[in-house]
Amino acid sequence: xxxxxxxxxxxxxxWVDDKLLSPEQAEKLRDRHPATDSSGIGRxxxxxxxxxxxxxxxxxxFAYNWAEMSKLMKLAAIFSALSAAHLTGxxxxxxxxxxxxxxxxxxxxxxSAIFLVGQIYHLDSHYPNAFLLWSVGALALAWALPSLTxxxxxxxxxxxxxxxxxxxxxxxxxxxxxxxxIAIFPLVWRLNSPLLARFASAALFLxxxxxxxIVNDEMIAITLLLIASGMIFLAEIIKxxxxxxxxxxxxxxxxxxxxxxxxxxxxxxxxxxxxELFLFKLNEPMDSATLWGTLxxxxxxxxxxxxxxxxxxxVILTELSIILTVFPSLLLQLELLSLPTWKALxxxxxxxxxxxxxxxxxxxxxxxxxxxxxxxxxxxCFLFTILAISRYTDLFDSxxxxxxxxxxxxxALFAIGNLYQRxxxxxxx
Amino acid sequence: MKRHYFVLLAIAFQVVAVASIALSKxxxxxxxxxxxxxxxxxDPRDIFRGDYVRLDxxxxxxxxxxxxxxxxxxxxxxxxxxxxxLKVNPQGIAQGKQLSTTPPSQMPYLTGQVxxxxxxxxxxxxxxxxxxxxxxxxxxVQIKYGLEQYYVEQGAGLEMEKTRGxxxxxxxxxxxxxAVSEQGEALIRSFEWANIAMKTEIIKSPERNxxxxxxxxTVRFTLLNRGTTAISLPWKENGCSFSxxxxxxxxxxxxxxxxxxxxxxxxxKTLEANEQAFVDFDLNHTQWRVEHKxxxxxxxxxxxxxxxxxxxxxxxxxxxxxxxxxxAFHGRGRVx
Numbered sequence: 001x002x003x004x005x006x007x008x009x010x011x012x013x014x015w016v017d018d019k020l021l022s023p024e025q026a027e028k029l030r031d032r033h034p035a036t037d038s039s040g041i042g043r044x045x046x047x048x049x050x051x052x053x054x055x056x057x058x059x060x061x062f063a064y065n066w067a068e069m070s071k072l073m074k075l076a077a078i079f080s081a082l083s084a085a086h087l088t089g090x091x092x093x094x095x096x097x098x099x100x101x102x103x104x105x106x107x108x109x110x111x112s113a114i115f116l117v118g119q120i121y122h123l124d125s126h127y128p129n130a131f132l133l134w135s136v137g138a139l140a141l142a143w144a145l146p147s148l149t150x151x152x153x154x155x156x157x158x159x160x161x162x163x164x165x166x167x168x169x170x171x172x173x174x175x176x177x178x179x180x181x182i183a184i185f186p187l188v189w190r191l192n193s194p195l196l197a198r199f200a201s202a203a204l205f206l207x208x209x210x211x212x213x214i215v216n217d218e219m220i221a222i223t224l225l226l227i228a229s230g231m232i233f234l235a236e237i238i239k240x241x242x243x244x245x246x247x248x249x250x251x252x253x254x255x256x257x258x259x260x261x262x263x264x265x266x267x268x269x270x271x272x273x274x275x276e277l278f279l280f281k282l283n284e285p286m287d288s289a290t291l292w293g294t295l296x297x298x299x300x301x302x303x304x305x306x307x308x309x310x311x312x313x314x315v316i317l318t319e320l321s322i323i324l325t326v327f328p329s330l331l332l333q334l335e336l337l338s339l340p341t342w343k344a345l346x347x348x349x350x351x352x353x354x355x356x357x358x359x360x361x362x363x364x365x366x367x368x369x370x371x372x373x374x375x376x377x378x379x380x381c382f383l384f385t386i387l388a389i390s391r392y393t394d395l396f397d398s399x400x401x402x403x404x405x406x407x408x409x410x411x412a413l414f415a416i417g418n419l420y421q422r423x424x425x426x427x428x429x
Numbered sequence: 430m431k432r433h434y435f436v437l438l439a440i441a442f443q444v445v446a447v448a449s450i451a452l453s454k455x456x457x458x459x460x461x462x463x464x465x466x467x468x469x470x471x472d473p474r475d476i477f478r479g480d481y482v483r484l485d486x487x488x489x490x491x492x493x494x495x496x497x498x499x500x501x502x503x504x505x506x507x508x509x510x511x512x513x514x515l516k517v518n519p520q521g522i523a524q525g526k527q528l529s530t531t532p533p534s535q536m537p538y539l540t541g542q543v544x545x546x547x548x549x550x551x552x553x554x555x556x557x558x559x560x561x562x563x564x565x566x567x568x569x570v571q572i573k574y575g576l577e578q579y580y581v582e583q584g585a586g587l588e589m590e591k592t593r594g595x596x597x598x599x600x601x602x603x604x605x606x607x608a609v610s611e612q613g614e615a616l617i618r619s620f621e622w623a624n625i626a627m628k629t630e631i632i633k634s635p636e637r638n639x640x641x642x643x644x645x646x647t648v649r650f651t652l653l654n655r656g657t658t659a660i661s662l663p664w665k666e667n668g669c670s671f672s673x674x675x676x677x678x679x680x681x682x683x684x685x686x687x688x689x690x691x692x693x694x695x696x697x698k699t700l701e702a703n704e705q706a707f708v709d710f711d712l713n714h715t716q717w718r719v720e721h722k723x724x725x726x727x728x729x730x731x732x733x734x735x736x737x738x739x740x741x742x743x744x745x746x747x748x749x750x751x752x753x754x755x756x757a758f759h760g761r762g763r764v765x
Contacts, residue, residue, distance in 0.1 A: 065480065067582040075451060079444060086440040090433070106443070113447040121454040122481075122617040124578040126542075137443040144432070144439035171508075 048149035055108020131161035218280035226294035233301030461608025488525030490569035492677035497529035519745035540613035544571035599626035623751030624656035644729035645712035646762030664698035668708035728760020
């Protein structure tokens with residue numbers, strides 16, 4: 001429950017008492033603004049964090065490797081603790097937070113048990129596998145309960161596993177990306193948690209970005225752009241299904257994707273960088289499969305949205321990004337474009353990105369100021385400033401020109417601030 | 430009620446998945462064939478599992494002459510599964526014989542994983558845009574067997590490193606007792622320290638740009654009885670009980686001819702507790718010249734990857750529980 005819902009929940013009884021609203025109207029208002037996310041998520045997360053700390057404590061306790069303690073005693077201690085934690089969780093099912101806490105401790109103890117077995121038998125095998133096994137254990141419980149805490153733990157463990165595979169062993173490990181996509185996203189859907197949706201979405205980009213970066217860093221920009229666009233379009237499709245209870249998570253899935261897209265669009269305003277990011281070579285079959293698969297998915301989703309006339313500004317910006325970057329590069333790959341023509345097209349794309357972002361930022365600033373939408377206005381101002389700073393570095397070579405940039409940006413922000421203030425005051429009685 | 434079953438199943442999975450690993454390892458420890466490996470520990474720490482010593486075996490780095498024909502033609506990928514056949518000496522200490530990509534017909538053997546592409550340069554040129562490094566087919570293949578870590582109680586790792594000794598002083602070999610399964614999976618059962626310590630030192634280094642007959646170093650190899658009882662070993666004058674062997678066999682000109690050792694009687698050298706004995710090898714002697722690019726070349730003028738060790742000629746010495754072998758060194762006087 002966020003602060004607005006809390007405020008509404010406090011105010012409604014007072015308004016009814018003051019005869020401003022009838023009880024029926026108050027009920028309608030409650031229905032109109034239901035509390036999103038599962039209630040007590042804060043308590044759940046705090047309990048989960050506590051459980052993780054307990055588990056880490058146990059891991060480090062066993063890491064001391066007590067020489068006086070026999071192998072059998074160590075194993076008996078850890079397996080008893082693991083089973084006891086889970087069984088207590090089962091017995092306390094009527095107290096959700098407490099039960100989740102015990103299950104989380106149990107899953108942490110599973111990790112302790114894995115490391116303890118490794119220590120006892122001096123195992124020196126491929127150590128990221130320990131995290132994979134641990135994450136599968138957490139995932140099984142996340143589905144069986146179903147549990148938000150276990151779901152968060154699973155994502156963290158998958159990301160840890162992936163980081164080790166990629167950074168320590170230079171392995172692509174696409175399995176982490178697939179595991180999140182196939183096993184975590186359906187869980188996000190089932191639990192209908194916006195926070196988990198955002199977290200899973202960010203983990204998805206991280207795992208994929210690292211996988212591609214390790215084997216073929218030339219493919220990073222195009223793949224991330226296509227995955228981000230696919231998710232933005234998919235979220236938009238979900239939002240259009242008015243009867244789906246999961247509508248709330250759609251926006252959250254989009255947030256990391258949208259942030260990534262904006263960062264990429266800003267970087268695309270640099271001509272040299274854009275050329276470097278999109279001059280790639282398809283080395284591995286997995287690269288081609290990812291590229292064509294994500295492109296087909298994003299374009300089919302866009303066509304569906306276009307056919308339903310559900311195109312908003314962000315969807316259009318996403319599609320424009322694909323048209324300006326992915327299509328010329330694919331034409332070059334298929335040898336339908338020569339390299340000089342491609343370079344010329346990419347320069348045009350870079351200019352287009354500048355104009356698109358400039359227009360978008362101005363529109364967001366003015367619309368936000370006019371409508372009294374502070375968030376939109378601030379986002380517009382931020383985008384406008386970033387764009388000005390980006391061009392400041394490569395367009396202007398005299399002090400007068402540099403001064404003009406600051407003056408223009410300053411005046412624009414000042415004017416927008418005033419417009420916002422006036423509209424805000426004008427709206428007040 | 431149905432959900433309860435799923436929860437119980439998930440909990441059972443968590444317990445059984447880990448317990449099955451422990452059981453499978455216990456099975457190997459109980460039923461595996463006992464093999465001893467000679468090694469030297471180094472002390473790092475694992476954030477999740479505490480103190481451990483890292484163990485480096487002679488067969489962790491396999492030279493070209495120990496590779497099977499298919500490896501020499503196809504190379505090896507990082508992470509590829511390989512098999513090392515073992516030769517066990519009369520003391521029970523196992524040494525690597527040949528590395529192959531198929532399991533050897535005879536037990537015991539070890540299963541390992543290749544740590545880096547080999548030959549690295551060729552692989553990188555074919556598969557990556559990264560700059561090739563200087564690692565070529567002349568370099569040994571790096572293999573991991575899962576025997577490279579030994580976990581100890583906190584603080585004990587440093588103690589073990591102290592016992593092992595310093596790089597430029599006496600070093601005590603560590604003997605790892607391992608259980609090897611029929612599939613080549615090895616697990617450490619226990620360890621013991623050798624009753625002898627060894628020191629490899631350069632007592633005379635050559636001058637820079639010295640002529641061929643002065644281009645090589647003089648190496649001293651010292652043995653120390655670190656036990657409490659006397660040990661005796663076969664001993665000939667002029668260091669003739671010892672041989673100089675290359676770390677990688679490259680030509681047919683080895684072993685070195687040593688006319689001064691002919692007709693020498695083998696005596697017995699007794700080392701009381703804490704007593705030392707040493708042999709010196711002046712590598713400038715013409716007998717130590719090595720065939721390189723069609724010429725007999727002084728050891729000090731050989732490329733850096735030509736390295737040698739001093740070993741005792743007798744494979745089994747009943748009073749000593751380890752193999753007597755020096756650290757690898759280059760003829761110019763650099764000890765590994």
